[in-house]
Amino acid sequence: MIEFDHVSFRYSPDGPMVLTDVNMSIAEGEFVLVVGSTGCGKSTLLGSINGLVPHFxxxxxxxxxxIAGRATSRYRPRDLADIVGMVPQDPLASFVTDTVEEELAYTMECLGIAPDVMRRRVEETLDLLGLEDLRDRPLRTLSGGQRQRVAIGAVMTAHPTVLVLDEPTSALDPGAAEEVLAALHRLVHDLGVTVVLAEHRLERVVQYADRVVALAGPNTPPMIGDPSTILAGATIAPPVVHLARTVGWDPMPITIRDARRRAEPLRQLLTGITPPVRVVPESSTIASMRDLVIRYPEVMALKGVDLSIRRGEIVALMGRNGAGKSSLLHALVGAAEPAAGNVSIDGHDPRSLSGPDLVHHIGLVPQEPGDLLEANTVFEECTASDRDAGAPAGTTRAIVALLAPEILDTTHPRDLSEGQRLLLALAIVLAARPPLICLDEPTRGLDYHTKQRLTEIVTDLANAGHAIVLATHDVELTAELATRVVILADGEIVADGSTVDITTSSPMFAPQVAKVLAPARWLTVDQVRTALGTHAREDSA
Amino acid sequence: MAVVTPSRSRSRTQSRLKSRERTRKQTQQDDRWLHPVAWWAWAAGLAVAASTTTNPLLLIGLMVSAGVVVEMRKPVAPWARSFNFFVKLAILVVTIRVLAQVLIGAPGGTTTVVPMPGATLPDWLAGVRLGGDVMLEPLLGAFYDGLRLAAILVVVGAASSLASPARLLKSVPAAIYEIGVSVVVAATFLPQLVSDVARVRANRRLRGRSDSGLRGYGAAAMPVLHGAMDRSITLAAAMDSRGYGRAGHRSTAERNLSAGVLLAGLLFATIGAYGLLGTGAATWWGPTFIAFGVGFIILNMILAGRRSIRTRYRPNVWHASDVSTALIGAIVAGLFVAASNVSPSVMTPTVSPPTWPSLSLLSVVGLVIAMIPAFITPTPPKGAS
Structure with missing residues (x-):
């Protein structure tokens, strides 16, 4: 169905190879997963399948x-639209029309499909993806999972034989991701569609994959093979694989089911050992909100929230898209006006603080870190940041060097990778040394390496007495990092407690290690590693 | 999500499809979008009618007719609120026209309404008169004049709040469909841009800047433009991968023919326009050439449209009420034109001496007919489109 015949690609004649000697043949009905760190060419590989690379x-x-015998050198993307369905990373930015039904029909209109056939296919697709109640809804009003399903449906109506998806679940909460993946699973099994999918959240998708393409970076050919073989050697792997490596399981289990079957001896071994957890020492309250109500013209975003945060805590805010996580962060920095109740940061009302005062009390890295950046080079950005924060010259640059040493002074902030942009924004926030730091969806689009680095940085900050609030969908990050989890639903706090209590009590929020080792309350591979290490020493002693 | 076998899912889909078709037929009488072109044709008729008269009673009558129709058939959608904007604009136009007459209008008339001091600027400033006694006759003239423009604005506003812009796009000829898409995409980008500016400005506070006002907007421009650029590129790539701009095969001969026809059309139209406006006297050949030019341009559109392989999903259909609405526009225009031939004194009441405006049977019938769409058209469906 898809054949890559010694494909190499570079953006400029003397630049590095983005794709190096890709040689593979994907059969009809196969589910192929593309993995690799940020900026290693995943999107380039996907784009080359329908000719966007290099035509566009x-x-x-x-x-x-x-693709199905058509060479992309002679067919433009639009001429492949009937075979390849391309679902881009950000569905909302790529919608052409404004209602669900019109969007589903758009590709067919372009292909010149007869009106009565279009009518039938739109109805079929509405049913297939569970969208029938949304048909007249404006696209802007849909939730993240609904948007993603509409984007898939919009290309499926043309009956393509190949479906290409670029990170379909990274921006979604665990529930919505399940929704999208279930829909995909159904397409593969009922209709035999060939699927090529790139994703950072391996733990969500790897169990569906028949084959994995691991991109290794510039000038290196990718590794292609079945999931357990590839992941056994890859540095980028879901926690269950890391656990298997720590324990030394062979062959490598990929899914929770496989791992659980193998884990009986490990569970025995760990009985009686209490998982080590980071304990937050007694400390003072840095932020509190009382009966907070935030009302937007259309919706009540927060309906009476009580929350107080202590120094040294790392609080993970979780919940569906639109549950009020971002509104809560906005209220903390004083960007949203409370309709009732109050917020206090360090004893101040954040709305009464002007910009220069605010940054010394609270810092926020927004969902789109680029929004915070505006200079033409990293160096200018750092100089401006020192000035804004009233810090000695060179402060921000020193922090950048610590967080991300590979960032160069002369680079334009927009040319940085997603992860580097995040770290630069974080460095700017840290320059003013605020006691409370908020991060909105920090791991969207981040690979495991950058996530690991972020975890270390944030832990260090918390140990130094900063309080951290993270709004995130990433249960693995929460398990690694947070000391406390607050779950929001529909503008109200529905759960608030220690990470262990909250994440092990619901399968939706449980990390992979917890699922494998339940009912014991282990959350991370590191915990298991530490426990096994001490255990082994005790044995030999 | 339950997994069903393909055959079961298909039969389920079909039965559901049938039941949906049934409900759709049952409710068709009351719940349907009127053809957007029908609304614009109706509004164009009313606008022509408004341009034939300065009689304030008739103009206000036309505005009331349009208002009644909007009130009865306005859909629930963001663009439907544009009528209020047009009404405010109309009021502003009348006010400005009257104020201009009071302040710098040409003198004239015999009846003083408000005595006011005035001055005439020296000759080297074109001898413009400032202020002066406010006279009834020119004031009335200005008021009628402003009212006529206001009526046209209100009628246009009525059409734009009754006809969905997205549905109007479906009726755009295939040859200029691409232009139509650009306009619609641009229209959806604007609100996005506004919210971007707000977001970036809020984030500037997070960087510890307090500068608001103009400087704040200036600094926000760069990130906002970057964002808009990124979005455009994303959208363009998405449209390309979904088959936008796919064209059927067209031979060189066909291309040359359609180009030749377009050239001929433009040539005829240019000569016709010269004949109509340039010679100072009415000629028989001016309008004829224009008609030929327009004919050729339409022919070119048909030829160029043939190459497009696009099909339309649920196109707008002309039902009896759609056709009637469009016809009503033409009838109203016809009645007003006829009335201005039969009783010119009614349609353009004299202002010096001022007379109380009167009504004629033809024009009153026109006003009543203009209101009919409020009752014969289907109500728009609930929910947005």
């Missing part, structure tokens, strides 16, 4: 790609 992006491609 420009660049130099050698070798040949054939």
């Amino acid at each position: 992006t420009g660049g130099y491609l050698s070798g040949e790609i054939r």
Whole structure:
């Protein structure tokens, strides 16, 4: 169905190879997962399947790609629209029309499909993806999971034989991700669609994959093979694989089910050992909100929230898209006006603080870190940041060097990778040394390496007495990092407690290690590693 | 999510499809979008009618007719609120026209309404008169004049709040469909841009800046433009991968023919326009050439449209009420034109001496007919489109 014949690609004639000698053949009905760290060419590989690379992006491609016999060198993306359905990373930015039904029909209109056939297919697709109640809804009003399903439906109506998806679940909460993946699973099994999918959240998708393509970075050919073989050697792997490596299981289990079957001896071994957890020492309250109500013209975003945060705590805010996580962060920085109740940061009302005062009390890295950046080079950005924070010259640059040493002074902030942009924004926030730091969806689009680094940085900050609030969908990050979890639903706090209590009490929020080792309350591979290490020493002693 | 086998899911889909078709047929009489072109045709008729008269009673009558129809058939959608905007604009137009007459209008008339001091600027400033006694006759003239423009604005506003812009796009000829898409995409980008500016400005506070006002907007421009650029590129790539701009095969001969026809059309239209406006006297050949030019341009659109392979999903259909609405526009225009031939003194009441405006049978019938769409058209469906 898809054939890559010694394909190499670079954006400029003397630049590094983004794709190096990709040689593979994907059969009909196969589910292929593309993995790799940020900026290693995942999107480039996906784009090359329907000819967006190089027809739309420009660049130099050698070798040949054939989709159902059509070479992408001679067919433009629009001429492949009937075979390849491309679902881009951000569905909302790529919707052309404004209601669900119109969007589902758009591709068919372009392909010139007869009106009565279009009518039937739209109805079928509405049923297939469970969208029938949304048909007249404006696209802007849909939730993240609904948008993603509409985006999939919008290309499926043209009956493509290949479906290409770029990180379909990274921006979604665990529930919505399940929804999207269940829909995909159904397409693969009922209709035999060939699926090529790139994703950072391996733990969500790896169990569906028949084959994995691991991109290794510039100038290195990718590794292609079945999931357990590839992941056994890869640095990028879901927690269950790391657990298997720690314990030394072979062959490598990929899914929770496989791992659980193998884990009986490990569970025995760990009985009686209490998982080590980071304990937050007694400390003073840095932020509190009482009966907080935030009302937007259309919705009540927060309906009476009581919350107080202590120094040294790392609080993870979880909940569905639209549950009020971002509103809560906005209230903390005083960007949203409370309709009732009050917020206090360090004894101040954040709304009464002007910009220069605010940054010394609270810092927020927004969901789109680029919104915070506006200079033309990293160096200018750092200089401006020192000035804003009233810090000695060079402060921000020193923090950047600590967080992300590979960032160069002369780079334009927009040319940085997603992860580097986040760390630069974080460095700017840290320059003013605020006691409370908020991060909105910090791991969206981050690979495991950058996530690991972020985890270390945030833990260090908390140990130094900063309080951290994270709004996130990432249960693995929560398990690694948070000392406390607050779950929001529909503008109200529905659960608030220690990470262990909350994450092990619901399968939706449980990390993989907890699922494998339940009912014992282990959350991370590190905990298991530490426990096994001490245990082994005790044995030999 | 339950997994069903393909055959079961298909039969379920079909039965559901049938039941949906049934309900749709049953409710068709009361719940349907009127053809957007029908609304614009109706409004164009009313606008022509308004341009034939300065009689304030008739103009106000036309505005009331349009208002009644909007009140009865306005859908629940963001763009439907544009009528209020047009009404405010109309009031502003009348006010400005009257104020301009009072302040710098040409002198004239014999009846003083408000005595006021005035001055005439020296000759080197074109001898413009400032202020002066406010006279009834020119004031009335200005008021009628402003009212006529206001009526046209209100009628246009009525159409724009009754006809969905997205549905109007469906009726755009295939040859200029691409332009239509650009306009619609641009229209959806604007509100996005506004919310971007707000977001970036809020984030500037997080960087510890307090500068608001103009400087704040200036600094926000860069990130906002970057964002808009990124979004455009994303959208363009998405449209390309979904088959936008896919064209059927067209031979060189066909391309040349359609280009030749377009050239001929433009040539005829240019000569016609010269004949109509340039010679100072009415000529028979001016309008004829224009008609030929327009004919050729339409022919070119048909030829160019043939190459497009696009199909339309649920296109707008002309039902009896749609056709009647469009016809009503033409009838109202016809009645007003006829009335201005039969009784010109009614349609353009004299202002010096001022007379109380009167009504004629033809024009009153026109006003009543203009209101009919409020009752014969289907109500728009609930929920947005």
